[in-house]
Every structure is written in structure tokens, then in C-alpha cells.
Amino acid sequence: MNPALAAAFGRSERMVARRIAGEFILVPLVGRGADIDSIFNLNRVGAFVWEQLDGQKNGSAIVDGLVERFEVDRETAEADYLGFIEQLRSIGALTGPASP
Amino acid sequence: MAESKASLAFVRDFLTQGTLPPLPRETPWDAAAAIALAAREQGVAGLLHRAIDSEGETAALWPAEIRDALARDRRTALARGVRQLDLAGRVLGRLHRAGLRALPLKGAALLETLYDSEDARTMADVDVLALDDWPQARRLLEEDGFVECARADHAAVLREPATGAVLELHHGVTSSPGLFPLDRDGLWSRSVPGAGQVPRLPSAEDLLIQLSLHAAFQHGLVLSLAQWLDFRRLFERRSLDRERLLAASAAARAAVPLAAALEAARVVLEAPVPEWLRTAQPLPAGLRAKAPLDFVIPSSPDLFRVRLALLRGRWIALVRGTLFPRTPGEETSLLRGAGRGVARAARLARGWGPSVLRGLLTAPRGSRPRSGHASGTPPPGARAEGILRSLLGGFPFLRLTVTGDCMRPALSPGDRVHVVSPEQRPPRVGDVVLARHRDGLRLHRLVWGPPLALGLRWRTQADRGAIWDPALEPADVLGTVVAVEGAPDRRPIRGRMTSLRSLLRGLRSWIRLERET
Numbered sequence A: 001m002n003p004a005l006a007a008a009f010g011r012s013e014r015m016v017a018r019r020i021a022g023e024f025i026l027v028p029l030v031g032r033g034a035d036i037d038s039i040f041n042l043n044r045v046g047a048f049v050w051e052q053l054d055g056q057k058n059g060s061a062i063v064d065g066l067v068e069r070f071e072v073d074r075e076t077a078e079a080d081y082l083g084f085i086e087q088l089r090s091i092g093a094l095t096g097p098a099s100p
Numbered sequence B: 001m002a003e004s005k006a007s008l009a010f011v012r013d014f015l016t017q018g019t020l021p022p023l024p025r026e027t028p029w030d031a032a033a034a035i036a037l038a039a040r041e042q043g044v045a046g047l048l049h050r051a052i053d054s055e056g057e058t059a060a061l062w063p064a065e066i067r068d069a070l071a072r073d074r075r076t077a078l079a080r081g082v083r084q085l086d087l088a089g090r091v092l093g094r095l096h097r098a099g100l101r102a103l104p105l106k107g108a109a110l111l112e113t114l115y116d117s118e119d120a121r122t123m124a125d126v127d128v129l130a131l132d133d134w135p136q137a138r139r140l141l142e143e144d145g146f147v148e149c150a151r152a153d154h155a156a157v158l159r160e161p162a163t164g165a166v167l168e169l170h171h172g173v174t175s176s177p178g179l180f181p182l183d184r185d186g187l188w189s190r191s192v193p194g195a196g197q198v199p200r201l202p203s204a205e206d207l208l209i210q211l212s213l214h215a216a217f218q219h220g221l222v223l224s225l226a227q228w229l230d231f232r233r234l235f236e237r238r239s240l241d242r243e244r245l246l247a248a249s250a251a252a253r254a255a256v257p258l259a260a261a262l263e264a265a266r267v268v269l270e271a272p273v274p275e276w277l278r279t280a281q282p283l284p285a286g287l288r289a290k291a292p293l294d295f296v297i298p299s300s301p302d303l304f305r306v307r308l309a310l311l312r313g314r315w316i317a318l319v320r321g322t323l324f325p326r327t328p329g330e331e332t333s334l335l336r337g338a339g340r341g342v343a344r345a346a347r348l349a350r351g352w353g354p355s356v357l358r359g360l361l362t363a364p365r366g367s368r369p370r371s372g373h374a375s376g377t378p379p380p381g382a383r384a385e386g387i388l389r390s391l392l393g394g395f396p397f398l399r400l401t402v403t404g405d406c407m408r409p410a411l412s413p414g415d416r417v418h419v420v421s422p423e424q425r426p427p428r429v430g431d432v433v434l435a436r437h438r439d440g441l442r443l444h445r446l447v448w449g450p451p452l453a454l455g456l457r458w459r460t461q462a463d464r465g466a467i468w469d470p471a472l473e474p475a476d477v478l479g480t481v482v483a484v485e486g487a488p489d490r491r492p493i494r495g496r497m498t499s500l501r502s503l504l505r506g507l508r509s510w511i512r513l514e515r516e517t
Helices: A044-052 A059-070 A074-090 B002-017 B028-041 B045-054 B064-097 B106-114 B134-143 B184-190 B204-218 B225-237 B242-251 B255-269 B303-310 B315-323 B334-361 B380-394 B496-516
Strands: A008-011 A015-020 A023-028 A040-042 A094-098 B102-105 B126-130 B147-151 B155-160 B165-170 B398-401 B416-420 B432-437 B440-448 B459-461 B477-484
Touching: A015 B064, A023 A044, A023 B064, A040 A044, A044 A059, A044 A074, A059 A074, A074 A094, B002 B028, B002 B045, B002 B225, B002 B255, B028 B045, B028 B064, B045 B064, B064 B102, B064 B106, B064 B126, B064 B134, B064 B165, B102 B106, B106 B126, B106 B204, B106 B225, B126 B134, B134 B147, B134 B155, B134 B165, B184 B204, B184 B242, B204 B225, B204 B242, B204 B255, B204 B303, B225 B255, B242 B255, B255 B303, B303 B315, B380 B398, B380 B477, B440 B477, B440 B496, B459 B496
Parallel strands: B126 B165
Antiparallel strands: A008 A094, A015 A023, A023 A040, B102 B126, B147 B155, B155 B165, B398 B416, B416 B477, B432 B440, B432 B477, B440 B459
């Protein structure tokens, strides 16, 4: 199993999430005042994953949720999850991982 | 002018009714654009977009590009608001860890409780009231990297270079601190835990008193619609303890400002002020209700008259508090204090004198004809300037890109500079200012102006220019450059010596020109 699937990531406190106008938006607190170049839009899948990242649930459990909720095959769900986690890590949006 | 009044009235109706009024069917694009601009200027673009977004049929007339612009505004307001509240939380936490009590004021004190999200109402800056040892609080923040960029008699304006955020660290709620005494222990003991990013908030009663003092004394009862909406939301979303409110208001000597602000809030946005509160304090004649939009920016406040009416019977205290404010931790000799008092008096006379005279010699403000062009629509230049002024008033700073090289080496083409409003940093000789000239806006150095204008009109000049620019009125200066991005200390954007050299060079050229002609 990919180590990132066994790990439990949490949401960084330096990233604030809000839903506005049907969009799910992440605002990094390290950016400048009204700089919107550095805010991130998440799609439905991304928003679902973000809300699952509680520092307790590991990647495999989150992928199970993706398969169930979005009717996608496990291989695709894993690949999407891992790619998304990598993006979140690159912008400093995650804490952890905590060992299972 | 008529167009902007109608747009403002639309935004007011929207906030009062809580639903989106129908867009005029004729020229919907122009109407929608003007309304969107008015909503932005009034700090409620986010609320307008939320309403458009949630109301299918009524919203159908709104052009897609206007909706997109409002959506962008809303995202900007969200990012900014979230970061501003984070700043408030960090500052309050920092002071708390140092054993200093502090509470948020105004927007930072109400955004998380009176509004559903940070995008609903914009804030120009973050206000924090230091309850203990203000000089020490300021020092701590400066040690953490904040830079003081302006000082008022009741607060220091601090900027965090890393984030560009602006914080006002207050020791008083209004200017002329002392006129409205602060019960610091009472404020703290009545405060409540916050549920979001701001860890502690003033009680609903103290918040209402502070908003009222700010509206009435500080701004002469002229605010943005977002600020008037705060009053309405406070009555709708938080419960008030009658005895506690009346006791706190009496202790702060704020009964008249409270009554005046609540009456205005009732007139502007139909704030549901309870009857017991409406009848608690009779209003002085000078503060009686006017037309709703007279209380809303861009109306000009009659600050002098309002302050006199608010402090009837306390005029000596008003003069003393205005001319000789006391800053905590600063000892001032009698002579120096008197000198500062005279300077403040001269400044006020320049600012207030003409308007007071106008007020005494002409009809009441409400019936005075508005200035404007014959068509009722300002020319494009004036409109752009109006937008610039509005942005400077609504945001901590504007970022402009330098295009010419007449200010080398201080400023080079491509440099991005931060410009703040004259209220944030009153222009002084040596500053690079954004000024309106007959042929457009220029970023040039102020070579003649405060503190030694001597009643003459102001002068600007390019650092590489040989002659002065045409003379200016103070109102022609839209803002002051406070920073060059990427060069915090390197360039002399505030150069007294450069200014003196420019002034002398201009004088020499002028003399030469006079001789030749």
C-alpha cells in the first residue's frame, strides 16, 4: 500500500475553508490582504476529501468514502486522492501525517 | 449624480427589505453596473452577490459580467476578511500572552457574530483597543515586525510588512480620548469569548456604545451602509441587557451619541431600535433626523456642528480634548503641549473654518444644492478619481505602478508603490504624493505644503523636473506613497532634503523664467 494511503493527514490551522456562492474555497492565512491569486477553489470531490482530513482517518478510509459517494472505481479514486494530497502538501495545507 | 443616488437608494432598499428589488428593465447593464459599484463603495458587494446568487428569477436580469465582477469582489472580501480576523486573533493572543488585556473594536468585533461569512461586509483595517499599557502593547507589536505608519490622538496605525495588513492599535475609542471615559475593567469583565478566529469580543452593550461613539463623534453621523447595517444586525442577532446598556452608556458619557446614532440607524436602514431605548435620551435639536441618504457616504458630515450638539454643556472639555489630547506614556512639557495645541487649532481652522462659515452663512445642508456638472453625470476623469478616492477610503492602501522616470532614483518605471489616503497619512513636505493636476494624476514630491504651507497653495515637483507643477489645493492630493514594494528602506520616498533641493531648483527656474520674460 502507498504510505500516503496509510497515513492520516490533518488540516493546517493556517488554512481557512469557506463555502461561498456554491464554491468551496481555501484561504491561506500567510498570503497578503486581499490577494486572491493565492486562494484555492475545490471541486465537490476536493471539498469532500478536505472535510475528511481530520487527522484521524487514514487515506484508505477516505478513498473508501470516495468510491461510495462518487461511484468511481477504487484505482481512480486512489490516484485522485494521492494527487490531491500532494497538491495540498505543496501549499502547506496539511499537518501530519500521523501514523495509524 | 442622479444615477449614483438612484444606485445608492437601490442598495439601501435591498438592505432594508432583505430581498433584491427588481432591476430597472430599461438599460439594465448600466443600472446593474452602477448598483454594483455603489454596493462595493458601501462595503456590501458580497451581500449583493449572495442575494443575486440565491434569487433565481429576480437575478436573471443581472448581466453575467456584473455577476462575475461581484463574485470576484466577494472572493476578495473573503480572503481579506479571513486574514484580517486572523490578524486580530494573533494580535489579541500576543498581547494576552504578555499579560496585556485588549479587545477588538468595530468590524473585527462583529464580523463573526453579526454576519454569516467574512465576505458579507468589508473592513478597511483591523481595530484593537489596548486596555492596559498602550505604549507597551505598541512596543511589543513593533518588536514583532509591525511598523508604525501614522499616529492619531487615539490610536497608532501599524502595518505588518509581511502581509500588508493594517492594524489600528487604540487607546481610546474616538479621537479626543477622555471625552468619553473608558471603564477598562468593566469592558473586560463584560466581554465574552469569541467563537471563531477572534478569541474575545466586547459585550453586545459595549459594542453598541462603541459603534455609536464612532458613528456620531468620529464620523459626524455619516457612514457607509455596511456600517449602518452593523447597528441593524446587532439588534437582530444579539440580545441587549437594558440595565447594563444604560449603566455603561452613562458611565461612558455616551447617552447622546448613542441616541443620535440609533436614530440615524433607524432612519437609514430601519434598525429595530426598541422603544425603551428610543425614549431613554431626548435628542438635541441639531441631531434630529434628516433624509436617509444624508447619513450615508459620500455625503459630507458636518462634523463641527454634530460634535457641538453631542457635547452640549461640555464645550470646554471638547476644546481641551481636541487641542490637548493626552497620549498614554508620553510626557509633554507645558510649552510643547501649548505649541502642539496651537498647531492643531490651526489645522482644524483650515479644515473646519470654511465649512463652518458656509454652514453659518447658507441654508441648512439638506437644502444646499449639490455641486456637479450640468448633465448630472461626472466626466470620466472625475469618475475615475472618485473611484480612486473611494478605494483609498475603503482599503488600507492602493498599489500603483510607476510609469515615468521623472522621479528617479526614488521611483523607477515599473516600481509598485503603496498609496494611502490623506486621512491615514496626512501629506507633509518631502512625501511623494498622488495629486490631481489639470492634465491628470501624477506621483510627484510635495515641495511646499504642511507643516509650513503658510496659507499658500501647495506645490509638487518631479525629482528630475526643473520647475514646479501648477499650484494645488489640499483636496487635490489624493494620497501619499508610504512604501515601494521590494525596497522598504532603500529609496527616499520621504525625502525632506530631496524636497528642499527640488524646491530650490524650482525657485531658481522660476526666477530665471521671470527674467527671460
